[in-house]
Structures are given as structure tokens and as C-alpha cells.
Amino acid sequence: MAKGIKDKVAILGMGCSKFGERWDSGAEELMLEAFKECVSDSGIDKKQIQAAWFSTAIDEVHVGKSGIPLSTTLRLPNIPVTHVENMCASGTEAFRGACYAVASGAVDFALALGVEKLKDTGYGGLPGGRGAPLQQLWNANGTAPGNFAQLASAYMAAHDVKYDDLKRAIGHVSWKSHQNGAKNPKAHLQKAVEMDTILNAPMIAAPLGLFDCCGVSDGAAAAIVTTPEIAKSLGKHDLISVKALQLAVSNGSESGHNSWDGSYFHTTRIASKRAYEEAGIKNPREEVSMFEVHDCFSVTELVTMEDLHISETGKGWKDVLDGFYDADGKIPCQIDGGLKCFGHPIGASGLRMLYEMYLQLQGRAGSRQLKDPRIGMTHNLGGAPRENVSSVSIIGRLDA
Amino acid sequence: MVGITAFGAYVPRLRLNRQAVYDANKWFAPGLRGQAKGERAMANWDEDSVTMAVEAARDCLNGTDPKSLKNLFFASTTHPFKDRQNAGVIGTALTVEQGLMAADIGGSQKAGTSALIAGLNAAMSGAPTMVTAADKRLARVASAYELQYGDGAAALMLGTDKVIAKLLGSRSVSMDFVDHFRGDESDFDYGWEERWIRDEGYTKIVPPAIKEALGAFGLKAADISHFIMPSLMAAVPKQMAKLAGIPETAVRDLLNANLGDTGTAHALVMLVDALENAKAGDKILVIGFGQGVDIVAFEVTAELGKLGKRMGLSGWLARRKEEKNYLKFLAFNEMLPIEKGMRAEFDKKTALSILWRKRDMIYGLVGGKCRVCGTVQFPKSQVCVNPNCHAMDSQDDYPMAGLEASIMSFTADSLTYSPDPPAYYGMITFPEGGRFMADFTDCDKDQVKVGAKMRMTFRIRDNDTMRGGFKRYFWKAAPA
Numbered sequence: 001m002a003k004g005i006k007d008k009v010a011i012l013g014m015g016c017s018k019f020g021e022r023w024d025s026g027a028e029e030l031m032l033e034a035f036k037e038c039v040s041d042s043g044i045d046k047k048q049i050q051a052a053w054f055s056t057a058i059d060e061v062h063v064g065k066s067g068i069p070l071s072t073t074l075r076l077p078n079i080p081v082t083h084v085e086n087m088c089a090s091g092t093e094a095f096r097g098a099c100y101a102v103a104s105g106a107v108d109f110a111l112a113l114g115v116e117k118l119k120d121t122g123y124g125g126l127p128g129g130r131g132a133p134l135q136q137l138w139n140a141n142g143t144a145p146g147n148f149a150q151l152a153s154a155y156m157a158a159h160d161v162k163y164d165d166l167k168r169a170i171g172h173v174s175w176k177s178h179q180n181g182a183k184n185p186k187a188h189l190q191k192a193v194e195m196d197t198i199l200n201a202p203m204i205a206a207p208l209g210l211f212d213c214c215g216v217s218d219g220a221a222a223a224i225v226t227t228p229e230i231a232k233s234l235g236k237h238d239l240i241s242v243k244a245l246q247l248a249v250s251n252g253s254e255s256g257h258n259s260w261d262g263s264y265f266h267t268t269r270i271a272s273k274r275a276y277e278e279a280g281i282k283n284p285r286e287e288v289s290m291f292e293v294h295d296c297f298s299v300t301e302l303v304t305m306e307d308l309h310i311s312e313t314g315k316g317w318k319d320v321l322d323g324f325y326d327a328d329g330k331i332p333c334q335i336d337g338g339l340k341c342f343g344h345p346i347g348a349s350g351l352r353m354l355y356e357m358y359l360q361l362q363g364r365a366g367s368r369q370l371k372d373p374r375i376g377m378t379h380n381l382g383g384a385p386r387e388n389v390s391s392v393s394i395i396g397r398l399d400a
Numbered sequence: 401m402v403g404i405t406a407f408g409a410y411v412p413r414l415r416l417n418r419q420a421v422y423d424a425n426k427w428f429a430p431g432l433r434g435q436a437k438g439e440r441a442m443a444n445w446d447e448d449s450v451t452m453a454v455e456a457a458r459d460c461l462n463g464t465d466p467k468s469l470k471n472l473f474f475a476s477t478t479h480p481f482k483d484r485q486n487a488g489v490i491g492t493a494l495t496v497e498q499g500l501m502a503a504d505i506g507g508s509q510k511a512g513t514s515a516l517i518a519g520l521n522a523a524m525s526g527a528p529t530m531v532t533a534a535d536k537r538l539a540r541v542a543s544a545y546e547l548q549y550g551d552g553a554a555a556l557m558l559g560t561d562k563v564i565a566k567l568l569g570s571r572s573v574s575m576d577f578v579d580h581f582r583g584d585e586s587d588f589d590y591g592w593e594e595r596w597i598r599d600e601g602y603t604k605i606v607p608p609a610i611k612e613a614l615g616a617f618g619l620k621a622a623d624i625s626h627f628i629m630p631s632l633m634a635a636v637p638k639q640m641a642k643l644a645g646i647p648e649t650a651v652r653d654l655l656n657a658n659l660g661d662t663g664t665a666h667a668l669v670m671l672v673d674a675l676e677n678a679k680a681g682d683k684i685l686v687i688g689f690g691q692g693v694d695i696v697a698f699e700v701t702a703e704l705g706k707l708g709k710r711m712g713l714s715g716w717l718a719r720r721k722e723e724k725n726y727l728k729f730l731a732f733n734e735m736l737p738i739e740k741g742m743r744a745e746f747d748k749k750t751a752l753s754i755l756w757r758k759r760d761m762i763y764g765l766v767g768g769k770c771r772v773c774g775t776v777q778f779p780k781s782q783v784c785v786n787p788n789c790h791a792m793d794s795q796d797d798y799p800m801a802g803l804e805a806s807i808m809s810f811t812a813d814s815l816t817y818s819p820d821p822p823a824y825y826g827m828i829t830f831p832e833g834g835r836f837m838a839d840f841t842d843c844d845k846d847q848v849k850v851g852a853k854m855r856m857t858f859r860i861r862d863n864d865t866m867r868g869g870f871k872r873y874f875w876k877a878a879p880a
Contacts, residue, residue, distance in 0.1 A: 123742040125815055133751040137762050138779075138874050140825035140837040141861065146813035147837075150826060154809035157850040206812040206822070255836070256777050256785035258829050262809040386827060386837060 004278035007398060008103040009242040010228040013042025016355040019219035019342045020188040027062045027117040028073045030220035034348075035074055035113060038222040042109075043234060046074065049224065050107035052081045053097035055090035055114035057346035057382075059083075061127045062117035070113060087382025088294060089247065089391035090114060091221065091350030096245045096391075098225050108230055114352075115220035116345030125216060126344075145205035145213050147384035148297040152207050154262030155303060159314035167207055169317035170298035171198040174211045174340055176326050177295060181337025183367045188217040189341040212298040217343020221351035223358075228398055240361045243279035243375070243394040246271045255386040265381060267390035268307035272379070275392040276309070281375070285310050288394075289373035290360060291325070291333040292353035294381040295340050304379060305333070308392070327368075335360065335368055346382075350391065353378040357395055374400040402524045403566035403698060406557035406707060408460025409672045410452050410534075411550075411659060411716040413842045415439035418547050420724040425542035432544060440660030441550040442723055445732040445819040446841055446859040448871065449476040449534040450486050452553035454493045454858040457532050460555035462710045463802060466494045470527035472502045475515035477582065477664050478536050479504055480871050489873065490532060493858050495764040495799055509630075512664040513688025516556065516696055517570045523558035531556045535663025538587045538733055545589055548632050550660020554668035554713075564707055565675060565684060565698035569617035573609050574692035577601050594633055602636050606693055607643035610685070613695040614644075619683065621645035626674040628652045629687035630666035637687075646685070658717060664690075672713045680704060721844070732819060743817035748864040750872055760797065765856060765875045767834050768795030776800075776833030798834075804880055805830050805838075805854045812845065824848050828877050842878040853880040 015037030017030045025033070039046055054070035056063055063069035067081030086093045091114035098110035121127045126144055130136040140146075156166055175195050181187040193211060201209035231239055248271035254260040272284075281287045293308070295301035305325065306316040319325065325333035334340065336356035339349060357376030359365040375396040382389045422436030443452065453474055457466075474487035481489075487502035501522075505515040512533035519531035534553030539545035579601055580591035591597075606629075614621055627650040629637040634654060641651045652670050654661070662669050667688045674684055680702040688694035711719075723729065730736040760766040761779045768780025773789035776798050784791045810826030824840035826848070840848060841859055854877035864870040 121742075125743075128743050128746055128816075130746055130748075134754050134758060136748070136862075137750065137755065137758065137872060138836070140839045141813075141816050141818060141823050142825055142837065143813055143816045145815055146811045146823070146825065149811035149813070150809035150837075153811070153826070153850050157809075202814075203812070203822075204815050206814075208811075251787075252781075252785050253787045256781075256834070257775065257787060258833055258835060259787065262827055384837075 005099060005103055005245050006243050006279055007228065007241045009099040009225050010231040010239045010398065011223055011358055011395065012044065012109070012226045012231055012236065013038050013224045014222065014355045014358045015041060016186055016221040016352055017219050018186050019217045019345065019352070021119050022218035023119065025218065027069070027115050030117060030218060031070065031073050031113060031115045034220035034222040038224055042224040044109060044224065047077055049076065049079060049109050049111045051079055051098070051101050052076060052111040052113065053084055053094035054081055055084045055094035055347040056116055057085055057087055057090045058116065058118070058127050059085070061121055063115070086389050088296065088344070088346055089350060089380040089382045089389045090347045091352070092378065092380050092391040092393055095223055095351060095354060095393070096247070098223065099242050099245060102225050102227055109224060109226050111222065111224050112351060113220065113222040114347040114350065116347040117218050118216050118345055119218050143205065145208050145297060148300050149205040149208045150262060151303055151385050152299045155299070158261050158263035161317060163207065166317060167199060169320045170212055170302055171195055172320050173295065173298040173301045174198050177334045177338040177340035180327055180335050180368065181341025184337045184341065187337040187341040188215045188343045189337070208297055208299065214296050214339035215341065215343030217345055219342065219345040219348045219352065221348045221355050223351055223354060238362055239398040240358055240395055241398040243396050244275040245393050246275040246278065247389060247391045249389045250383070250387045252387070262385065264303055264313070265307045265385060265388065265390060267388055268304055268379065268381065271390045271392040272308045275394055279394040281394070284308065287375055288331060288377050289375050290335055290357070290370055291331060291377050291379070292336065292338065292356055293333060293379040295334055295338040296344060296381070300381060301333070304381065308379065332370055335370060350378065350380045354393065354395065361395065361397055401563055401566045402520055402558065402560050403563035404556050405559045405562050405564060406460050406462065407672045407675050407712070408456045408458070408462070408555040408710060409669060409713040409716055410455035410459060410553040411441045411713065412443045412447055412452065412552070413719055413721050414442040414444060414723045415658065415720050416442040416729050417722055417724045421547060421726050424726045429542040432542070432547060435544060435547045438657040439722065440547065441552050442729055443536050443551040443732070444842060446861065446876070447536070447551070448480045448860060449478045449536050449553070450480050450489050451858050451860060451873065452536065452551065453532040453534040453555065454490050456534065456553035456555035457490060457494055457530060459711050460530065460557050461494070462708050466496045468528050469496045469500060469530055471519060471522040471529035472500055473505055473515040473519050473531045475505045475511040475531070475533040475664050476535050477506050477509070477511065479506055489763065492759055492763040495760070495766060509664050509690030510688035510692065510694050512666070512668045513686060513694035513696060516668065517572065517694060519558045520567050520570065523560065526560045529558040531558060531668070533665035533668045535665050537589070537663050538735070540588050541730070541735065548661050550662050552659060552662035552665055552669055554665050554672050556668060562703050563701055564704040565700050568619065568683070568697035568699055569613065570694065570696040571609065571613040571616060572692065572694045573605065575605070576691055577605065598633060598636060602631070602640060602689065603643065606640045606687065606689065609693050609695060610644040613697070617697050619697060622647060623683050624650045624685045625682040626650055626652055626678060626684040628667060628670045628674055628684065629689070630654065630661060630670060631689065632661055669713060675704065676712050676714055678704065740817060747866065748862040748872065749867065750864060750870055762874055764799060765801040767798045767800045769798040770794045771796060776830065778834040778836050800830060800834060801856045801875060803830050803832060803856070805856065805877060807848065807850055807852045807854060808835065809850065810848050812848070828854055838877045840878065841876040847879040854878060855880040
């Protein structure tokens with residue numbers, strides 16, 4: 001039986017660009033902005049990096065394919081660079097690749113860098129397109145908000161939740177993230193928003209209004225990983241190690257078999273269970289200090305908190321309204337502002353979440369700093385509720 | 401004995417209020433005031449002659465297996481494709497291809513009756529034959545045609561078994577009388593003066609032909625109980641009946657009040673209307689006028705009373721939603737350069753090779769049923785979707801277009817490009833098994849809820865205007 005990744009890899013350094021409508025920057029400038037901070041934080045030289053994983057998702061609208069854009073932009077010393085794409089989990093997938101390379105002993109230092117330059121399309125929202133040629137012939141004429149809005153109707157039906165209660169709960173999800181994002185200089189949206197504004201915003205895809213949707217932003221984030229032993233030998237202390245890296249991918253049962261009721265993420269339930277097992281976490285509601293979850297839409301976060309086995313199924317909306325996930329609640333969620341305030345440069349988001357966990361665990365999160373966090377968990381959900389990739393990562397203090 | 405064995409019709413749900421059209425255009429065409437009454441059927445943005453004909457054909461089949469169909473004629477002057485058989489699209493949507501002779505008939509307002517005659521000739525051998533007719537004609541803004549035309553379709557099953565209306569005879573005259581025309585370079589009809597059409601056209605061509613035909617069929621004019629003759633001039637059918645000695649009471653209503661003239665489909669639409677109201681022994685005379693005249697006579701049999709209930713013309717007419725927004729009508733017909741936004745620019749190129757491989761799935765809505773576990777699924781796949789099965793190569797075809805589905809989840813999407821925002825779509829599930837995320841159509845906000853029953857309908861999902869208008873057809877869900 002495999003032992004898993006727990007404590008085999010330490011984060012040596014991380015970097016994150018300012019997120020936002022970066023009219024001043026292309027993907028290349030964003031990559032360098034994140035990389036400069038990351039390499040300086042790591043204390044090693046660029047030449048010591050032996051392999052890199054490079055994540056983007058909608059590469060048609062910015063860098064294009066392959067590992068070349070990263071290698072060329074950073075002028076890497078002809079090392080292996082692997083381009084990964086796994087929808088919204090792409091950033092976390094780059095991190096997993098780098099961690100596995102270090103854990104296997106193949107390399108001492110590996111880089112994961114994710115970037116997405118979305119704001120060169122000429123219109124708001126995620127860049128569109130109708131998918132693969134066969135999908136174009138039969139998939140519904142949907143968008144990301146419309147696909148995730150499906151959750152809301154199915155969740156209300158499954159748990160007999162009233163529309164107004166759900167609307168208030170998902171409104172609170174966004175309200176809380178805006179409160180947090182207002183304190184984060186790297187966030188795209190740094191403004192607290194009133195509950196009334198959230199509830200009365202124009203509909204994007206019913207019942208999701210404007211503030212139920214995350215921003216659309218440009219950004220990049222990066223990590224350099226090594227083994228805890230090497231990190232120590234370089235004089236690093238307060239090490240942050242990787243506890244679990246899990247990914248669960250739909251196999252078509254939700255979208256094609258009538259056993260799924262549409263009210264939850266089948267994959268997230270599986271990935272989080274595996275992650276707790278890998279990390280040796282028995283009672284996540286007590287042991288996890290904070291979350292950065294995939295709040296592409298407010299309702300996604302609400303349902304995800306149940307699927308991560310933190311809130312009881314069908315009761316997550318009550319935890320949300322009780323402030324359980326607020327900055328001063330039992331387990332803060334999206335303490336950096338989340339996708340809600342950072343937007344979702346797809347290839348970068350997973351690494352951006354890890355960046356916040358890393359800062360918090362090292363006590364370097366400034367005015368957002370939580371008291372003594374020991375375990376942080378990140379989650380990405382790519383695709384749609386009916387068919388998706390769900391990644392769950394747990395990092396923490398090496399001594400945790 | 402050959403004749404009609406079943407009938408079906410289709411009328412789009414939307415009915416354009418003629419007063420609303422007149423109110424918008426009266427500054428320019430005050431003379432249309434007399435026609436600003438009632439409503440005309442208006443195709444939804446995702447409907448064309450093919451989709452309407454498919455619906456009429458399904459109504460006609462009424463759940464019976466179309467596999468035995470041997471001939472399929474499709475009459476229209478608005479075939480969506482000039483070169484690509486439109487009747488073949490209908491056949492594939494009905495999941496019948498093998499052994500089928502399919503043909504498009506067009507080019508005249510009498511194409512519908514010509515198709516009917518061709519179909520009857522083909523059915524004499526006993527081969528099950530279907531004739532469909534549909535039209536969705538465009539008309540210039542502020543024209544009389546705009547108020548007179550309506551969109552709709554009819555379908556008739558012809559054969560020699562269980563005939564509900566037996567053929568008494570048919571007769572045709574073909575002559576190049578041009579009352580109007582639509583040239584290759586125009587979307588619109590160009591018509592000559594109505595008085596000339598009436599006096600030199602109808603009056604000189606139709607009554608003599610009727611008299612001759614009745615003689616040939618061995619019928620007396622007084623015996624005709626249903627006189628069916630479409631015309632844009634309301635008085636003309638009565639005048640022609642009178643000239644031919646047919647009682648005025650036999651003249652069928654032109655369905656102008658709530659449908660409009662459905663073009664080359666209209667004689668067949670009116671025939672369906674007559675059959676819905678006929679009794680055994682009734683004699684029906686159908687006239688198709690346009691570059692000559694077709695005359696077809698039927699006698700209703702006792703079998704009519706045994707025909708299964710279907711929507712029929714009356715059913716579809718009753719499913720109705722008034723539309724008073726004239727600009728929407730223009731936009732749906734691409735007659736208004738509306739700002740669609742960049743999301744409308746996504747390329748809609750169809751991989752024809754994929755469409756060919758997947759035509760059962762895309763046009764027929766054929767899913768699969770696993771022989772090992774019995775799970776029905778869509779699409780049919782090589783590995784069973786049931787998480788407790790996953791058998792390989794275990795599925796048989798399972799047609800799903802006729803099954804009722806229900807809504808599991810939904811949204812109203814204001815972000816995606818739709819010609820009729822917001823776009824409603826959601827996961828629909830079939831009680832037998834199978835589900836997919838489907839576009840909804842013909843629905844209002846209060847009809848879309850979890851658990852609502854939905855009926856599958858064949859529609860346009862995209863129009864690839866970059867390549868001359870390749871319509872992408874697929875199935876959508878509409879409130880049952």
C-alpha cells in the first residue's frame with residue numbers, strides 16, 4: 001500500500017502576482033512577477049531548478065501550448081518543462097507534478113508555475129467557445145455560471161431549502177469573501193460589499209446574481225518545492241510541508257446515470273476523503289485551521305463545504321449563515337478573499353490558494369493573519385457539477 | 401383502396417398579434433388597417449420548415465413505429481437547404497433511413513398538393529408513404545404578406561390499410577401563371593395586382609378544372625362537403641366554389657384568424673382541419689393553386705373514428721402564447737441587425753464527418769440500453785455508465801425522442817448568447833434511465849421548475865452563417 005505524499009515535500013518558496021485586470025501585462029510579465037517573488041523567497045538560484053510544471057487552461061487566448069512559453073519567459077536552463085491543463089485544477093496539478101518529482105527523488109528542486117491572461121478577449125466573463133466538435137452538436141448552450149446555477153435548484157429540491165434562505169446563504173458566502181478581500185493588497189476586488197447590494201444585483205444565471213460570481217482576472221502564482229531535509233540543510237526553519245494531494249475525476253456517472261441528484265459534487269466527496277486519509281486527519285472539522293476552496297460561484301462554495309465533510313449534508317447553508325466560515329468563525333474560508341476577490345485566472349488559482357495557506361502557516365499574512373493556523377486545505381473544482389475534476393490539497397506545518 | 405391513413409399537424413407556439421404589427425408600421429402603411437385583426441403563427445427562433453415538418457410527422461405517427469416507411473415527401477418553398485436533402489433530415493430525425501425513398505418537392509404554392517398526389521401514386525402499391533409540408537416564409541416589413549403569412553406544417557400518412565379518407569381521384573393542370581414569384585436572389589415574394597390574379601388566374605383556371613375533375617371522379621358538385629382551397633384573398637375560395645357549383649357551406653375556413661396562410665403547407669393544413677371535423681361519407685375536395693392547379697378528392701371512411709387521438713391542428717392551435725413584440729418577430733427572422741455581442745461570434749463550424757458518425761444520436765436522439773444491467777443512457781457508449789456495471793460493448797439502440805423527461809436542475813442564463821434570452825437549460829432525466837443537459841425551448845419562467853415534465857422537440861441549435869447557413873439541429877426539451 002502506497003504511503004502517500006505526507007511530509008515528503010516542503011515548500012521552499014512561493015510567489016504570487018497582483019491579480020486583476022492587468023491591462024499592463026501579458027502572461028509573460030505575470031509569470032515573471034510571480035517567479036521573481038518565488039525564487040527570491042526560496043533562496044535558491046534559478047539554475048538550481050531541475051524540472052518545472054507549467055499550468056494554463058485556456059491557452060488559446062494567451063500563451064499557447066507546450067512548456068516553451070514558461071521556459072522562454074524565464075530563460076530556464078533547458079530543463080524539462082511540462083505543460084499541464086486540467087481545467088480549474090490546473091494550478092494544483094502543476095504543484096502535484098512538482099511535488100511528485102521531488103518525492104520520487106528524481107529532482108531536488110522543482111518549480112510549479114501557473115498563469116492565465118484572460119483579459120485580452122474584448123468581452124467580460126470567461127472566454128467562451130462551445131467545446132469539442134461533438135460536444136458542440138449536443139451540449140446545452142451553457143456558461144460556467146449557468147452550469148453551476150444548476151446546483152442551486154437541485155440543492156433546494158434535495159434538502160427542501162427555501163429560495164430566500166438559499167439566496168441569503170450564498171449572499172453571505174460572497175459577503176464574507178469581500179470582507180476578507182478588502183484586506184488583501186494582491187486581490188483584484190478589494191472592496192467590502194453590503195448584503196443588500198449582493199442580494200439585489202442583476203441576475204447572471206438564476207439564482208446567481210453578479211456578486212455570486214467570481215471575478216475575471218489575470219494573474220500568476222508559483223511555488224518551488226524540495227524535500228524537508230534539503231530545506232533544512234539550506235537553513236530554512238518553520239517548514240511548511242505537503243500533507244496530501246488528491247484528485248478525483250468524474251467518469252460520467254453524474255452526467256449520465258440517474259443515481260446522482262445534482263445537489264452535490266460526487267468527486268469532491270471522494271477526493272477530500274482520500275486527502276484526509278493521506279494526511280492522517282480524523283476529524284477535519286476540528287483539525288483543519290482554514291480553507292481556500294473553489295468559490296467560482298457562491299453556491300459552489302456552499303455545497304463544497306458539505307462535500308469536504310465539514311458541514312452536514314443539507315445543513316451547510318446554516319453553517320454559512322451562522323458565520324462558521326467567516327474570518328472570525330470556527331474555520332475561516334477564503335481568508336484571502338477567494339476567487340470571489342482574486343478572480344479566476346484558471347491556471348494560477350490553485351497555486352494562489354496555496355500561496356495564502358503558505359503565508360498564513362508562516363505567520364506572514366499581515367492584517368489577514370489568523371491565530372496560529374496549523375493545517376490549511378485547498379480545493380479546486382474544474383468543469384461543471386455534472387462532470388468535473390476535483391482537487392484537494394492539504395499543507396501544514398511540518399510539525400503539525 | 402389507397403388514401404390517407406393518418407394525419408398530423410404542427411403550429412409554432414408563438415402567435416404574433418397583427419394589431420401590434422400594424423401599430424408599428426401604420427406610419428408607413430396605414431392601408432393595412434383592415435388586416436390588423438387576430439394573430440398569425442410565428443416560428444420560434446429555433447424553428448424552420450424542417451423542424452416544423454418533423455413535429456407534424458411525429459404528430460402523424462403518434463407513437464407508431466416509422467421503420468416501415470417507404471416513401472417520404474417534403475413539400476416547402478422554404479427548404480433550409482438548396483442542396484442537401486431536407487426530407488432526408490426529417491427521415492433521420494424519425495430514425496428511418498433503410499429502404500426509404502425521400503424527396504423534396506418545392507417551387508410553387510401547389511407543391512404541397514403535388515407532393516400529396518405523388519405520395520398517393522407511390523402508396524397505391526401498398527408502400528407506407530408520408531407526405532409532409534411546411535413553410536416559414538419571410539415577408540417585407542409593412543407588407544400585407546407579413547400579416548397574411550403564418551408558419552406551420554402538416555403531415556399525412558398514405559397507404560392502403562385502414563384508410564380514413566380514400567382517394568376518389570386527382571387531376572392537375574400546370575401552366576406558368578405567375579401571380580407572384582420569389583427569385584433566387586430574394587428572400588421575399590413579389591406579387592402582381594390582386595384583381596388580375598383573381599380575374600385572369602383563379603377564375604379562368606380553377607372552376608373549369610374542378611368541373612372536369614368532378615366529372616372524371618364521378619362526383620357531383622353538390623356532393624362536396626369540404627371544399628379546401630387556400631388563397632390570400634379571403635373571398636376567392638367562395639367565388640370559385642360558387643362558379644363550380646359547390647355549396648358555400650362546404651367552403652372551409654382559411655384559418656386566417658389564428659394561424660395565417662402556411663404557404664405550400666396550407667392545403668394540407670386545411671385538410672387536417674377538415675379531417676378533424678369530418679364524418680364518414682364526407683367528400684373532401686382539395687385545391688392547390690400555383691402555376692396551375694391540383695385537385696384531389698377524398699371520401700371519409702368509418703376508419704376515421706378509430707384513429708388514435710393526437711395533437712392535430714386543433715391541439716397545436718390551442719397550445720398558444722401571444723406575442724405582441726413585433727421587434728422580436730423581426731429579430732427572430734434575422735430582419736433586424738440586433739447587437740448580439742461577442743459571444744455570438746463563436747465559430748459554429750460543424751464537422752460533417754462527426755455528424756455522419758453520430759447522426760443517430762444527434763438527429764434521432766437514440767441512446768443505448770445495456771443488455772447486462774438494463775440501464776438506459778444517453779449518449780449510447782461503449783462502456784455502460786452504470787457505476788455498478790461498466791460492461792463493455794453491451795448496448796442496444798434505444799430511441800428516446802418520444803419519451804417524456806423531467807427537469808432535475810435548471811437555470812435561466814443571461815450571460816450566454818441566445819436569440820431569446822435568458823437561455824433556459826437544465827439537466828433532464830428520463831424515467832426509463834438516461835439524462836443530459838438540455839436546452840429548453842417554448843417555455844416561460846413559471847414552467848421551468850424541478851420535476852416539471854418535458855417533451856423532446858427537434859430544433860435548430862445553431863445557424864452557421866459563416867458558411868452560408870448550415871443549420872445545426874438537435875433535440876430540446878419543451879414543457880409537456
